[in-house]
Structure formats: C-alpha cells, structure tokens
Amino acid sequence: MASSPSRSTRTASEHSSGFGSTAPDTPHALDCLVIGAGPAGVGTALALAAVKQLSFGVLERGQVGQTFLDWVPEQTFLTPSFTGNGFGATDLNAVHYETSPAFSLGVDYPTGAEYAKYLRSVVAHFRVPVLDGTEVTSVTRHGDGFRVLSARGPAFARSLVWAGGEFGQPLAPRISGGALVAHSSARKAWETRDGDVVVIGGYESGIDIACHHVEHGSRVTVVDAQSPWESGRGSDPSYRLAPRSRILLQQALASGRLTLVKDRAVGVKRTDSGFATRLNSGETIRSSTMPIAATGFGSGLGPVEHLFSTREDGWPELDEDDQSTIAPGLFLSGPAIRHGGLKFCFVYKFRQRFAHIARVIGERAGKDTSALEAWRSAGMLTDDLSCCDVQCGC
Ligand SMILES: Cc1cc2nc3c(=O)[nH]c(=O)nc-3n(C[C@H](O)[C@H](O)[C@H](O)COP(=O)(O)OP(=O)(O)OC[C@H]3O[C@@H](n4cnc5c(N)ncnc54)[C@H](O)[C@@H]3O)c2cc1C
Numbered sequence: 452m453a454s455s456p457s458r459s460t461r462t463a464s465e466h467s468s469g470f471g472s473t474a475p476d477t478p479h480a481l482d483c484l485v486i487g488a489g490p491a492g493v494g495t496a497l498a499l500a501a502v503k504q505l506s507f508g509v510l511e512r513g514q515v516g517q518t519f520l521d522w523v524p525e526q527t528f529l530t531p532s533f534t535g536n537g538f539g540a541t542d543l544n545a546v547h548y549e550t551s552p553a554f555s556l557g558v559d560y561p562t563g564a565e566y567a568k569y570l571r572s573v574v575a576h577f578r579v580p581v582l583d584g585t586e587v588t589s590v591t592r593h594g595d596g597f598r599v600l601s602a603r604g605p606a607f608a609r610s611l612v613w614a615g616g617e618f619g620q621p622l623a624p625r626i627s628g629g630a631l632v633a634h635s636s637a638r639k640a641w642e643t644r645d646g647d648v649v650v651i652g653g654y655e656s657g658i659d660i661a662c663h664h665v666e667h668g669s670r671v672t673v674v675d676a677q678s679p680w681e682s683g684r685g686s687d688p689s690y691r692l693a694p695r696s697r698i699l700l701q702q703a704l705a706s707g708r709l710t711l712v713k714d715r716a717v718g719v720k721r722t723d724s725g726f727a728t729r730l731n732s733g734e735t736i737r738s739s740t741m742p743i744a745a746t747g748f749g750s751g752l753g754p755v756e757h758l759f760s761t762r763e764d765g766w767p768e769l770d771e772d773d774q775s776t777i778a779p780g781l782f783l784s785g786p787a788i789r790h791g792g793l794k795f796c797f798v799y800k801f802r803q804r805f806a807h808i809a810r811v812i813g814e815r816a817g818k819d820t821s822a823l824e825a826w827r828s829a830g831m832l833t834d835d836l837s838c839c840d841v842q843c844g845c
Pocket residue numbers: 486487488489490491492510511512513514515516517518519522526527528529530531585586587588614615616617618619753754784785786796797798799
C-alpha cells in the first residue's frame with residue numbers, strides 16, 4: 452500500500468477496497484497492518500513510515516481520533532502540552548517529534564475534539580495511509596501472517612499492530628447491582644444533576660467528574676478503598692494524581708460539597724427515592740441519581756483478544772518487543788502495554804515504543820530501519836525498559 456518514505460506514498464482512502472487483499476505468502480500482502488487510528492495507531496504508522504520500502508496501512512472503524520471525538524465536551528487532557536521540541540523536550544502529547552499539539556492547537560490542555568484535530572493534521576501532513584470507516588471484525592492466523600476481516604472484505608499482512616485502544620471496553624464495578632451505575636465515559640454521567648451524586652472510584656476520572664458536579668452545585672461523595680487522593684505511590688503519574696487534578700480537588704473540597712470516603716462500594720440498589728450505595732463498612736450512601744462508576748477500562752483487545760495470552764492481573768502478556776507471546780508478528784501499541792509493574796497508560800509513555808515496534812517489524816521484513824534512530828535522538832525511543840522506573844529525588 453504505502454511504500455515509505457518514498458514520494459509515491461498514497462492515502463488508504465485512494466483504495467476503497469483491496470487494502471492488502473492478497474494472502475501473506477504472495478508478494479502483494481502488506482508487510483504490516485495497523486488497526487486503529489488514535490495516537491497509538493497514528494504514531495506507530497509514522498514510525499513504520501521511517502522504515503525504507505515497508506508496505507503498511509491503517510484501518511480505522513470511525514474517523515481518525517474517533518475516541519477523542521467521543522469524549523464529552525467537558526473532558527480535557529491532564530498532561531499539559533507545550534512546545535519544547537527544539538530543546539529535546541518533545542510536547543508530552545505529541546505522536547511525532549516534529550509535531551506539537553500546543554503549537555498546532557494553541558492550547559495546553561486539549562479537549563477531545565481539539566486533540567482529534569491535531570491527529571487529523573498529523574495524518575494529512577505526513578500522508579499517513581488511513582482507511583477510515585473500516586471496522587475490523589475478525590483476525591485469524593494465515594500462514595506466517597494474518598487475515599483481517601472487515602466489511603470491505605479480507606486483507607492480509609505479515610505483521611499486525613493492534614492499536615484499538617481501551618475506550619471501547621468501559622469496566623463496570625464488580626459489585627451487586629453493577630448494572631445500575633453510569634460509567635464516567637458516558638455522556639449521561641456528565642449531565643448536571645439536581646440531587647446528591649455518588650462516584651465509585653477516586654483516581655483521575657473519578658476526581659475529574661466529581662469536581663465537575665461540585666462545580667455545577669451538586670453535593671458529591673467519592674468512594675475508593677485505595678484513597679488515590681492521598682499522596683500515592685512514587686513519582687509515576689500512573690500511580691498518583693496529576694498536579695492539575697490535585698488543584699481541582701482542593702478547589703472542590705474548599706466548596707464544602709465534596710466528601711472523600713476511603714471504603715469499598717459493595718453494592719448498589721434502587722430505592723423509592725433513588726439509589727443506595729452500600730459500603731464494605733456497612734454504611735449506606737443514598738443518592739437521588741444513578742451512581743457514577745469511574746472504574747476505568749479493560750484492555751479492549753476486541754477481535755485480537757484470542758491471540759494474546761493474559762497476565763495474572765488481566766492485562767495482555769507481551770514479550771520484550773510488545774509482541775503477543777502466542778501469536779508472533781502481532782504487536783500491541785497503546786495504553787494496555789504492561790511490563791512488570793510498568794504501565795504505559797499515557798501518550799508520552801506508550802509513544803516510546805512506536806519506533807521499537809517499527810524496528811522489529813522492519814527487521815522481520817528484511818528492511819533498512821536505520822532512519823528510526825532519529826526517534827531515539829528526539830527522546831522518543833525506549834528499548835531498555837529498566838530506564839523507565841526512575842523515582843524523582845525531590
Ligand atoms: C478523559 C480522559 C482524559 C485523558 N487524558 C489523558 C492525558 O492527559 N494524557 C494522556 O497521555 N492520556 C490521556 N488519556 C488516555 C488517552 O486518551 C488514551 O491513552 C489514548 O486514547 C489511547 O490511545 P490509543 O490510540 O491506544 O486508543 P484510542 O485513542 O482509543 O484509539 C483507538 C482507535 O481504534 C479504533 N478501533 C477500535 N476498534 C477497532 C476495530 N475493531 N477496527 C478498526 N478500528 C478500531 C477506534 O475507533 C479508535 O479510533 C485520557 C483519557 C480520557 C478518557
């Protein structure tokens with residue numbers, strides 16, 4: 452499809468069908484297919500483009516940045532964007548070292564719609580071959596490669612990158628009455644409420660939505676047995692609230708309308724006047740509106756779930772190259788990457804693996820991957836994961 456970085460690169464939409472539609476044992480199958488055009492898929496495709504003469508393409512079920520288009524308008528990034536690229540500090544939310552959302556959008560905490568606009572501009576600027584409106588419904592092994600099925604028909608590739616994100620798999624709390632809650636990613640959870648609000652889960656999304664409802668005049672109780680609003684573990688933002696969230700939290704607490712409860716919700720039931728959330732301590736919190744579950748997302752592997760083995764904690768088992776341990780040639784890009792206790796759940800973390808994945812795929816295809824060293828020079832390539840576990844001294 453696209454042979455990079457040559458000028459002959461074409462966009463996938465120029466191929467409304469036939470995207471790698473030849474079996475992998477023929478010369479016409481793609482070297483690599485990427486599924487999903489969020490930051491992980493677009494960023495991985497940009498790294499693949501640096502591999503000489505590698506054929507690849509991206510399939511996207513909606514539009515580029517679809518997940519961000521689905522965010523409620525009140526939601527914004529919590530990692531700030533700033534154009535430090537020229538001094539080796541690439542914008543934290545950038546997917547390529549020559550780009551910066553702060554520069555192109557003129558904001559530091561983009562909304563979902565703004566970030567989708569940034570991703571679209573990156574795709575257009577670098578001519579990333581994305582075929583949108585193409586949902587992958589099934590993936591099976593085919594010889595040494597993969598057969599990928601969508602409504603457009605089958606496509607074949609020697610390597611596959613799953614970059615489908617987590618947003619499609621919101622996790623309900625595992626409690627009795629778990630179906631009686633609204634997930635924090637749903638629009639109805641953000642609608643202004645007249646009565647008291649209960650939020651189950653007190654990490655980033657729980658504090659975010661709690662502060663939103665406090666700001667709109669509600670009395671809110673947040674319940675979490677781990678009390679993530681306390682100091683947290685170490686300096687990794689995957690384990691402690693971001694500074695901006697702490698500031699919002701202090702403002703909400705100062706209003707007198709926010710209560711934080713260190714306890715575990717064990718059940719939700721309907722009552723005559725609304726809902727009752729039972730806690731492990733035996734206490735019950737009543738609310739006139741449906742409790743909100745800020746309980747995060749699953750790994751969202753969709754049609755490739757059967758091609759990954761699972762760790763004890765439920766996340767996909769990966770080898771040191773972010774490749775499935777049971778389906779060689781299948782890679783994971785995005786926030787579901789886990790290595791030991793390391794979580795790659797922010798853009799600035801999982802982008803460190805785009806160029807690494809691209810190099811492994813390029814070498815597998817016998818191509819020249821030397822241009823990927825530019826990603827390392829820009830601070831966007833980590834292949835030694837022991838470097839990631841550094842704690843700040845002060
Ligand atoms: C409110 C909120 C605030 C956040 N703030 C930050 C932040 O400040 N900083 C940060 O780094 N991260 C933040 N995150 C997390 C960040 O949004 C995710 O880590 C990021 O979206 C993951 O990127 P991705 O490309 O893996 O997945 P996504 O952005 O979800 O992209 C996946 C794409 O794959 C497509 N897709 C899925 N299944 C298929 C299929 N079967 N076939 C074809 N296409 C498919 C989807 O349509 C989608 O476009 C935030 C998340 C939320 C919800």
